[in-house]
Amino acid sequence: MCGFLVSCVSGGFLTSVVGKKYRKGIYTGEMLFGVPYGQGKxxxxxxxSYDGGWRSGEPHGEGTFVVADGH
Structure with a gap:
């Protein structure tokens, strides 16, 4: 698997901004403990696509969901 990773410590937690395969797609955004958490797409x-908030690997909060036909 190929991707990129940038990590930092925020509030005592290790957070990461990554680009990697996730759920048969490509996720780019913040991760916490290896799962999407924070902002990502x-x-x-x-x-x-889904672009917005994530918590515990699931879409959470505000975001934009666009289906393949553009709606």
Missing amino acids: LVLPDGT
Whole structure:
């Protein structure tokens, strides 16, 4: 697997900004303990995407979900 990783410590927790495969798509954004947490974007192979808040690896809070046909 290829990707990139930038890590920092914030509030005593190790957080990361990554680009990696996640759930059959590409996730770019913040991670905590190896799962999406904070702000990030997931793009699936068909072009469907979610860009927004994440918590414990799941979309959480405000975000934008766009299906492959552009809606």
